[in-house]
Amino acid sequence: MPVKLSALPFRPHALVLALALASGAASAATLTVSGSCTLLNAIHNANTDTDTDGTGGCSAGNGADIIKLKANSVYTLSSPDNYADGEGENALPSITSTITLNGNGATLQRANTADTPDFRFLHIAANGNLTLDKLTLRNGNLDGDYLYGGAILNHGTLTISNSQIDQNQVDNGGGIANLGGTLALSNSRITANRAAVGGGIITVNGTTALVDSSVSGNKAFIAGGMMNDHATVSLSNSTLSGNTANDGGGLSNQQATVTLSNSTISGNKAQQNGGIGNLASTLTARHNTIAKNQGGGLNNQATAILTNNLIAGNSNGDCLNSGAVILKGSNWIEDGSCNATLSGNINLDALLDNGGVTATHAIYPHKMVKPTSSALCPATDQRHVSRPQTSDKRCDIGAIEQIRFIPAPVTDIMQIFQGLLASGNLRPTLSTNLGMQQLNALMNQFLVAGDLRAHHQKPLACSQLQRSAARIDPDHSPEADDYATGDQAVVLLTAINDLHSTWKCP
DSSP states (O other), X not given: OOOOOOOOOOOOXXXXXXXXXXXXXXXXXXXEOOSSSOHHHHHHHHXXXXXXXXXXXXXXXXXXXXXXXXXXXXXXXXXXXEEOTTSOEXXXXXXXXXEEEEEEEXXXXXXXSTTOOOBBSEEEOTTOEEEEEEEEEEOOBOOSTTOBOSSEEESSEEEEESOEEESOBOSBOSSEEEESSEEEEESOEEESOEEEEOSSEEEEXXXXXXESOEEESOXXXXXXXXXXXXXXXXXXXXXEESOBOSXXXXXXXXXXXXXXXXXXXXXXXXXXXXXXXXXXXXXXXXSOEEESOBTOSEEESSEEXXXXXXXXXXXXXXXXXXXXXXXESOOEETTOTTTOSBXXXXXXXXXEOOSSSSOEEEETTOOOOOBOOGGGOOSBOTTOOBSOOSTTSOOBSSSOOOOOSOOGGGHHHHHHHHHHHHHTSSEESSSSHHHHHHHXXXXXXXXXXXXXXXXXXXXXXXXXXXXXXXXXXXXXXXXXXXXXXXXXXXHHHHHHHHHHHHTTOO
């Protein structure tokens, strides 16, 4: 019987990884964490380019080093290693050199017992350069005023790919604090972290860039998702969702320069500044969807330059302005606020997996959003689907581009999908309107895979097929994240497996 393809929750960002791994390849040492080589000693050796733990331990570092963890292992830490310059306890040595930590799907977690002392996992000094890949950091905790970074405190250069920062807590920057450093995240998740300020990430006097990443389910008193203070921040192809705070649910900008493109700000909650709060800052937003936030969509008290955005369904107003809003292209603001060029009801589906690695809002029922000028149209949407999709070379407002025709590479699988639906042998896992929206999202996933394959993005297309297979229940026992089930669901899974082979996916 066909089985589900393995789910791939993270998609490697090839450029980031290639640069990180190649930066010191000529002189790098590789240190493999094992019974005789601890992670703590591996970092000491990498920092000092010496053998600090003697015969039988880790090898000496040599330039830009690579530390490898055992695949899919869980490392439970129960005590701190050091106290860094009055900034709180760290489980591991401060990073003072160039190191790549290859997690291979491993998890570092702070022990969850009452007598476990407080500590974060990682501290990157100003001269440190750390790359994390395929690693989860969970349950870091620091208790004390004016402390930063529940999992990571960065003063240097930090690159995170294919990783998750989950359930950490501190006063400022529940997941990550970037203080005067450079932070780059790709294909990563910042989830369920807690803080007084900046539940997910706080950046102060630093530079932060998110690509293909999500910041979701974080909580704070101020800035549930991200706090940007005297910072330069960019988000592209990313989603901020389900973050909560008293003030500033999703994105909070204070004297910052922030660029938002092909991204979704959705379902964040606050008494004010629910989606985005822009104070004494410059926000440049192009082709984003800001929807279904509580406490307002965008509250601009400084400068906001809006190009081809879709802002809809936000309680307490879609766009509040006491500063300067500059409109370019065609912005659809549902309630007509901020002198919108276009307004009126937009039927948005729930925030779902419509393809790509981040959740998005599809338009239902296949309503065509007012097209915009091709001169202001980016090459792709949030899911990396090609723009535009129309013959007149004009693209859709908002974060995603509707695929209006079935791409040739997925013609057969779409026929199978639609035939199974028509016969009743494939059905939604939920008997509600949300269930129908999930089926629509599954269809969108196939269309995304086809578009990617048609535009020579084979690795992305193959990964999309695998993620789609993981949404299908083959045995009448659907899980919470399944979108489809039925008597012949295995037929659809077989078709996905066959297409995966036809495309010669790895």
